[in-house]
Amino acid sequence: MNEALNKVWVLGGAFYLSLFVLVLGYWVGNKRVKNYLNKGVVICAAVLAIYFSFGEETKLNWTPGLFFRPVVLKEDEMTAGQFLFSTHLQEILPTDSTGCVSQLTDLPAYYLRNQLYPRRFVLTTVLSKNCDYIVSPFAPVKIAGFKLVDNYKGNYLYKLK
């Protein structure tokens, strides 16, 4: 019996048990009860939605000051500096160039690779002379046969010698 009750509690919890009680109350209640339930469920749900929303909003660590920052700063900060770096690379790299992006981190590397389109750059942790250019966000790389072409705010571009 205890096991069955435990299972019902684990599977159902307060949510489904409340639903069960409300539905049962509706079916056994008279017209007045039905009316109250029809309205009460919606009103309580709306109040709870506001409560849960504010709970989730406070977890965001958002302050109004974040909204009033310049757009370029927001874009560059969110992309870990890759927004301005990719804009810079678009100015200096020919559109038909190919190369490798040293994949030290995931999302900034994917972002950088996409921003360099139509230049074909692949993400790789194995850098070799198959790459005409090597782009290394955040950290320099030491690889024979390549010369450092550009250092933009701690992001590096190498070219095959």
Add this chain to the structure above:
Amino acid sequence: MWVFELLFSLLGILSFLSIGLVFDFYVLTRRKLDFNLAVFFGLGMGVVAVFQMLAAVLQISINSIFVYCITGLSIVIMFADPLLNKQLKRALLQSLGKLKGRNILFLATGIAALVLVAAITFSHTVWGFDAIDKWLAKAYAFWFDDGITRNNLHGYYLADDPNLWPITAAWFYHFLGRASEFWVQMIPFTALVCIVGDFARRVLKSGALGFFWMVMLVFSPFLWGAVVLENYSGNADLLLGLYFLLAFGAIFEKRFLYSAIFFGFGVLTKNDGIPALLGFCLLFPVFGFLTREKISKRPYIVALGFLFFNIAWKIYFSLNNRYLENNLLLVLQQRPIVEYTRYSLNAFREEFRFVARWGVGFLVIFFFLFTHFKAVFENKWFLFALILFGFQFAGYIAVFYVTHDDQATQIATSIFRLVLQVYPAMLLFAYELSVYKSRRESK
């Protein structure tokens, strides 16, 4: 600088609205304006997407000048056509006329919530894996190449995802003059505004209680979270949610042509929308027969058209499908279907009670479904809608079964985004059930 970018972004949004309005007026309503911004926005995105997909087949490039010309033309038509102009003015005056009494409170609450959402959304850019790796990567390529080509469909990303969202973003980028993960958030934000606006339009007929329905939707944490959270704001799930809301809303209003169109656009947004469109194609004639109502064949033809267009376009560009590439026989042999289905059902059971994402929205949905079930059989179109929801969930469970990934991982990373797709439509369904009896008695 940001002022100009804001103005161009707003022009981008206006382009979808004006294209949608013009399409609706001349093609769908035959010159009788039915003013609904959410419908216009949905239609605008969809028409632009279909147009660009056809242009890709014909190898016509879509550059900024073209985009501006089409937008300019659609705006000029609104003023140049005296009938449209007159009806538009009347519709706007009627809308303004409704701003009185408690409607102002309703509007103020909605606006206040959306202003907060906007402030948080535009404090950052899109920064989620799916968005950066595929959706916006494609959008960048489509924008840069002035359209869709065989090359840019098969980029670094998986090719089998539908393209309405990247096409919409690329069209938007033409107004900005650059690809921006910051300003592109205007599109999902506008989709949220349309979801809230369309839902509010329907529920506020119920007066004060309608206000609480609207609050329940607006304050559903993951609904606004899908726009506000940088990991999710660049995904296509909210757009599909908008299309489902418009499609199911049209079923309840018996505007089946619109349902067919919006289910069709849903399929062009995400493959997740296929079950509903399939269900529509299979069951619409059946329910038309069961209800004995005089129903045009056009919705059925349009729905089938979208299905075949979607398949034909994918075959033409060799896009394949990562799930159909599975050896399904092997999957059936290796994965016990009953256990996998039970796991998926339990996962949905847990997701529905995840109050930090949905509040008690699903409690409300199930309450009205179980207490007003009689309405589902009295109104066959409610039954039709319910079965379509069933098709959707069956589709989700099927995907969880055949996925390449481990089922638990797939569910953990995607179930809430799938539920987001159907949540606004299910809440609307619950509302329609709740008012069905009183509406019928008042007729």
